[in-house]
Amino acid sequence: MSEPTGPAPYGYPTGPAPLSAGDERTWGMVAHLSSFVAAYVALGLIGPAVVMATMGQRSAFVRRHAVEALNFNISVLIYALVSGVLAFVLIGIPLLVALAVLYLVTTIQGAMAANRGEEYRYPLTIRFVS
Template identity: 55%
Template sequence: MSQVPPPPSGPPAGLTPDERTWGGAAHWSALVGAFVAMAFLGPLLVLLLKGSTSPYVRRQAVESLNFQLSMLIYVAVSFVLAFVLIGFLLLPVVGVLWLVFTIIGSVKSAEGGEYRYPLTIRMVS
């Protein structure tokens, strides 16, 4: 039997440290933007400022932007459903999912990996 070689360690080939930094910024900037209740602004700014310089940064910014816009829709629906009481259960769930997935996306893209958010409506391409 032949053994499969272990995956290479270290940063992925072909990505500069600047690309990994901006790719990570596309995700963690949503956490910063959440303090002013506009988490989509961070990824949008990264897309507009650095999206044309690197395909990797553009992919990560678009992915993060789509996720943030999807979460905004989910929060709005949960808020409306709060009038029927089920929204009170959905709001904390959406909040926890947003926080966990945003942190995972930040870490993965800062390492140079590709990250695709679950539960995302792909509006921006």
């Protein structure tokens, strides 16, 4: 089935309205900071996934930030699981502390970059979602 062409009936828009520049920056920042909401149960990837699914279709900027935050949270979950296993041989304990500091600092940096309207790439991130 093909998409209809031409103007929408009665002048109604056919898709979601694009976001303003201010809203883009706000939702980009939310994509990063929303990971804190469920991070305490190792599900920090839920917030960025929800932002990507709901607002990502309205703004390429928001989608890029949500994808970056989602990839970082998936990577951190993997690193935390490996560090948790390594905690039994004591090397994992300092790794978990370092990972927690990295998570806190880089998530705040990503949110600040989004708020300024800039792109941000997390370090040590495996790119699962594109």
